[in-house]
Amino acid sequence: MAAMLTRLNPDTLPDPSDLGYSQISIAGPGRLAFVSGQVALAADGGDAPSSLDGQVAQVIENLKHALTTLSATPHDIAQMRIYMTDLDDEAMSVAMPLLTAFLQGARPSVTGIGVAALAMPGLKIEVEMVVHLPAESAG
Secondary structure: OOOOEEEEOOOOOOOOHHHOOEOEEEEOOOEEEEEEEEOOOOOOOOOOOOOHHHHHHHHHHHHHHHHHHOOOOHHHEEEEEEEEOOOOHHHHHHHHHHHHHHHOOOOOEEEEEEOOOOOOOOOOEEEEEEEEEOOOOOO
């Protein structure tokens, strides 16, 4: 849908472009959709994968389903929050390349947060999104 988002990385803040995100995202006219944190559970109720890369893959599938429901793409994501247990360089080296590929160069504002636990035992990652949608047409 190509929502109107402006990305900024002012010289007065560190430039995160190489990491695949922006310091500031400004949403133009339209509406915002707040997508609840997605974890590695599929709609069929199966167990979450035990590996981090398996969990990230399922989270990405869930994020894609949410975007499809909104008729949106990764380029419409204004902000993402990534919550991870055992957040360290190794976990980031597994999760971030997969999440960056999912974003297709969109570079939303991103916050990474290390947490002690998520909603269910064994979950390693949860991702929530704020998605910019165009204004509803009058009619």
